[in-house]
Amino acid sequence: MGEPLNERSQNILEAIVEDYIQTAEPIGSRAITKRHAFDLSPATVRNVMADLEDMGFLASPHTSAGRIPTDKGYQYYVESLLQVRDLSEEFRNNIEDDSRFAGKNMEDIMQEVGNLLSGISSYTGLVMAPRFNSTIFRQIEFVRLSQGRLLVIFVSESGLVQNKVIEPGIDFSQRELESITNYLNHRLPGMTITQVRERIAVELREEKTRLSKLQKQAFELSDKALQGDVSEQIYVAGTSRMLEQSDFTSHDSMMKIMRTLESKQQLIELLDRSQSASGVQIFIGSQSTDSKIEGCSLITSPFSGNNGAVGTLGVIGPVRMNYSQVIPIVDFTASLVGRLLDRES
Amino acid sequence: MGEPLNERSQNILEAIVEDYIQTAEPIGSRAITKRHAFDLSPATVRNVMADLEDMGFLASPHTSAGRIPTDKGYQYYVESLLQVRDLSEEFRNNIEDDSRFAGKNMEDIMQEVGNLLSGISSYTGLVMAPRFNSTIFRQIEFVRLSQGRLLVIFVSESGLVQNKVIEPGIDFSQRELESITNYLNHRLPGMTITQVRERIAVELREEKTRLSKLQKQAFELSDKALQGDVSEQIYVAGTSRMLEQSDFTSHDSMMKIMRTLESKQQLIELLDRSQSASGVQIFIGSQSTDSKIEGCSLITSPFSGNNGAVGTLGVIGPVRMNYSQVIPIVDFTASLVGRLLDRES
DNA sequence: CATTAGCACTCAACGCGAGTGAGTGCTAAT
DNA sequence: ATTAGCACTCACTCGCGTTGAGTGCTAATG
Numbered sequence: 013m014g015e016p017l018n019e020r021s022q023n024i025l026e027a028i029v030e031d032y033i034q035t036a037e038p039i040g041s042r043a044i045t046k047r048h049a050f051d052l053s054p055a056t057v058r059n060v061m062a063d064l065e066d067m068g069f070l071a072s073p074h075t076s077a078g079r080i081p082t083d084k085g086y087q088y089y090v091e092s093l094l095q096v097r098d099l100s101e102e103f104r105n106n107i108e109d110d111s112r113f114a115g116k117n118m119e120d121i122m123q124e125v126g127n128l129l130s131g132i133s134s135y136t137g138l139v140m141a142p143r144f145n146s147t148i149f150r151q152i153e154f155v156r157l158s159q160g161r162l163l164v165i166f167v168s169e170s171g172l173v174q175n176k177v178i179e180p181g182i183d184f185s186q187r188e189l190e191s192i193t194n195y196l197n198h199r200l201p202g203m204t205i206t207q208v209r210e211r212i213a214v215e216l217r218e219e220k221t222r223l224s225k226l227q228k229q230a231f232e233l234s235d236k237a238l239q240g241d242v243s244e245q246i247y248v249a250g251t252s253r254m255l256e257q258s259d260f261t262s263h264d265s266m267m268k269i270m271r272t273l274e275s276k277q278q279l280i281e282l283l284d285r286s287q288s289a290s291g292v293q294i295f296i297g298s299q300s301t302d303s304k305i306e307g308c309s310l311i312t313s314p315f316s317g318n319n320g321a322v323g324t325l326g327v328i329g330p331v332r333m334n335y336s337q338v339i340p341i342v343d344f345t346a347s348l349v350g351r352l353l354d355r356e357s
Numbered sequence: 358m359g360e361p362l363n364e365r366s367q368n369i370l371e372a373i374v375e376d377y378i379q380t381a382e383p384i385g386s387r388a389i390t391k392r393h394a395f396d397l398s399p400a401t402v403r404n405v406m407a408d409l410e411d412m413g414f415l416a417s418p419h420t421s422a423g424r425i426p427t428d429k430g431y432q433y434y435v436e437s438l439l440q441v442r443d444l445s446e447e448f449r450n451n452i453e454d455d456s457r458f459a460g461k462n463m464e465d466i467m468q469e470v471g472n473l474l475s476g477i478s479s480y481t482g483l484v485m486a487p488r489f490n491s492t493i494f495r496q497i498e499f500v501r502l503s504q505g506r507l508l509v510i511f512v513s514e515s516g517l518v519q520n521k522v523i524e525p526g527i528d529f530s531q532r533e534l535e536s537i538t539n540y541l542n543h544r545l546p547g548m549t550i551t552q553v554r555e556r557i558a559v560e561l562r563e564e565k566t567r568l569s570k571l572q573k574q575a576f577e578l579s580d581k582a583l584q585g586d587v588s589e590q591i592y593v594a595g596t597s598r599m600l601e602q603s604d605f606t607s608h609d610s611m612m613k614i615m616r617t618l619e620s621k622q623q624l625i626e627l628l629d630r631s632q633s634a635s636g637v638q639i640f641i642g643s644q645s646t647d648s649k650i651e652g653c654s655l656i657t658s659p660f661s662g663n664n665g666a667v668g669t670l671g672v673i674g675p676v677r678m679n680y681s682q683v684i685p686i687v688d689f690t691a692s693l694v695g696r697l698l699d700r701e702s
Numbered sequence: 703c704a705t706t707a708g709c710a711c712t713c714a715a716c717g718c719g720a721g722t723g724a725g726t727g728c729t730a731a732t
Numbered sequence: 733a734t735t736a737g738c739a740c741t742c743a744c745t746c747g748c749g750t751t752g753a754g755t756g757c758t759a760a761t762g
Contacts, residue, residue, distance in 0.1 A: 115524075
């Protein structure tokens with residue numbers, strides 16, 4: 013598999029991939045010699061192309077068309093041929109333009125980051141906010157709703173707000189809730205939600221000996237509040253950009269993609285894989301996932317602030333994607349979001 | 358314009374609209390006589406159809422095809438011919454299935470309602486949560502972020518949570534914030550946000566004479582927190598359902614629609630018109646709006662709880678939509694959501 | 703021996719024209 | 733007023749030749 017492509021083959025493969033990315037039309041031998049100043053005749057190029065096809069880097073839609081890159085071809089291109097340029101000053105300024113985020117809460121910021129990714133890359137932008145369980149607890153509030161129902165609001169170090177409804181069984185008075193809130197807000201900050209949960213479990217186990225009634229209630233309540241996983245927050249922007257791609261002309265492929273983009277669950281699965289890695293990751297075509305996003309590539313990067321919150325963002329587009337542009341965009345945006353997270357803490 | 362259609366014409370128009378909704382193919386005179394037991398010959402039906410075309414209720418794609426309803430035709434059908442059946446027991450039970458909303462916060466409930474609308478109607482579901490300014494204030498909380506930035510969290514009577522970030526200029530201590538929070542939470546509940554805002558303005562004008570420093574700070578802070586409009590919360594579900602419609606085959610129409618569905622702003626404009634009315638409203642095709650959702654119809658209904666919060670929900674689909682099914686679905690769902698809002702207060 | 707010119711070959715894409723059939727509008731008969 | 737009959741229209745389909753970009757092979761070339 014690790015065929016040692018000689019330099020000429022590499023150059024030609026690179027030329028084909030780049031031309032194809034630009035034109036979306038199969039590339040013929042003659043086109044190559046014209047657009048690039050290789051000192052080669054079309055015939056020679058044809059021979060090389062035939063070899064590249066044998067090795068699985070290229071494919072021909074039919075005999076009398078040019079060649080198009082296979083997924084393997086793209087992959088080789090991305091891994092070995094592509095050199096990522098730095099982002100142009102203009103782009104960087106555009107991305108970093110703070111006014112866009114001014115006075116926005118985290119939710120809106122995440123959405124705005126999605127818009128940004130989509131707008132600049134002209135593909136579809138994805139943002140997965142940091143998993144709530146891994147974020148650092150900052151504050152908790154309880155609001156009484158009707159019939160013994162309580163609204164619990166958590167705020168994390170990085171300014172993320174989550175709320176859920178619980179039914180604790182006991183009807184606490186406003187005063188009791190305030191005390192409980194106070195107690196918890198003095199004891200819990202600084203730990204991740206997961207740690208908080210463990211702490212609560214420990215405290216409750218040792219309850220009989222040490223805890224006052226208030227303390228016990230406080231822990232029971234927060235235990236209830238933290239039960240069950242909070243659903244991931246996913247933000248998608250620019251889905252219609254997908255339809256603009258000349259690659260997805262068939263109804264079928266469009267629908268498949270749009271359905272996937274609608275399903276938070278599927279997006280989570282896609283983005284999850286990138287969560288643990290560091291730096292930009294690239295998933296190309298079928299390699300990336302079993303036909304769920306057939307014909308698509310995914311460029312992702314985790315982002316994280318100093319306080320340990322880790323999320324993922326990325327861009328999804330056709331395999332025939334402008335990698336050299338998108339990769340630095342994703343990279344730079346991820347670092348920006350990291351900084352935004354820190355800003356709040 | 359108000360032509361008095363005789364009964365026979367009405368029957369034939371109705372038959373054509375219904376058949377067309379079902380088959381999506383132009384309806385010919387012979388097809389009518391076959392599928393419906395009018396005691397008429399195709400020729401007679403043809404005459405009637407020609408009349409209906411003259412009056413603008415029908416159109417023929419080309420001479421040798423059957424007729425299809427015009428927007429005006431649909432409109433007449435919906436207003437005068439269609440009788441809305443009650444929702445079947447099955448549907449009602451399905452919609453009312455409470456487990457779907459169990460333990461969910463308002464945000465998730467709204468999203469779930471969108472899914473419900475989309476799932477049952479098999480078109481695209483839209484939900485616009487009650488305007489925050491018109492909801493009744495229940496509780497406010499402040500969370501200190503870094504650098505003098507404050508996170509403000511509002512909770513409304515119906516359990517809606519909103520948060521925003523403000524920079525008050527002064528760096529309040531945690532204790533001060535608690536006092537301010539306390540003070541506000543005892544003074545403000547029961548009013549709508551708009552009323553709260555007015556109240557604050559009044560209090561601040563009279564400040565010198567009566568208010569303590571704390572009170573003054575409290576009002577100034579909440580004034581700041583309430584400045585600027587909170588963006589509407591819009592939930593869209595089942596956008597890919599739009600692509601499934603055989604009516605939108607052209608790239609162009611698809612993209613137009615998907616773009617509109619992505620733009621919160623445009624959706625707000627669409628749903629806003631229905632906000633003030635009561636009961637189900639139907640916007641058909643071009644009538645509904647200038648080409649933004651060309652070829653689409655919109656069925657909406659406002660929903661409201663006892664506490665005055667008013668939102669809008671609806672279904673958007675092709676003009677060739679199954680009105681008799683969708684209308685009761687929207688109606689029933691709106692009343693359900695009204696009840697869900699009350700549940701919290 | 704790698705490269706290239708030359709050439710026959712392939713095949714999607716395009717355009718054209720005949721055939722088909724669903725559906726219409728008109729006219730004359732009932 | 734309704735209907736049977738009939739000529740007419742026109743989108744749609746299918747087959748067929750033409751076109752041209754591009755290929756693979758072979759033989760010539762430096």
